[in-house]
Amino acid sequence: MRQLKLIWDFRGPDALKIAQHHEIHLKEFIALQDTNLNITGYQELSPMHSIAFMVVDEIEMKPIRDALKPHRGELYIE
Incomplete structure (x- = not known):
């Protein structure tokens, strides 16, 4: 099953403190x-630019995306 990384950008x-x-x-x-x-995690x-992220299974993505409103997403590869 594919996993997706939901990302929130902070500038x-x-x-960094906000992402943490x-x-x-x-x-x-x-x-x-x-x-x-x-x-x-956070990175x-x-x-002047940090992110917070959460990894979800693809089938869980839509309700989590709608609830938390990430800024973007990408395919998660370990």
Whole structure:
């Protein structure tokens, strides 16, 4: 089954802190929704751009996307 990486972009001098905090909320959502996967994280792409992300099975993507409104997504490859 394909897995998708849902991504939230944060920009500005506080982008990394915001991405770290957003990951906390993603973990809370996973706990409440009892989703199949629990892969989350954050990454600093540059000093002014960081992301938070969550990996979901393709069949779970639409309801999670509609609930959390990620900025973009991509195919997840381990």
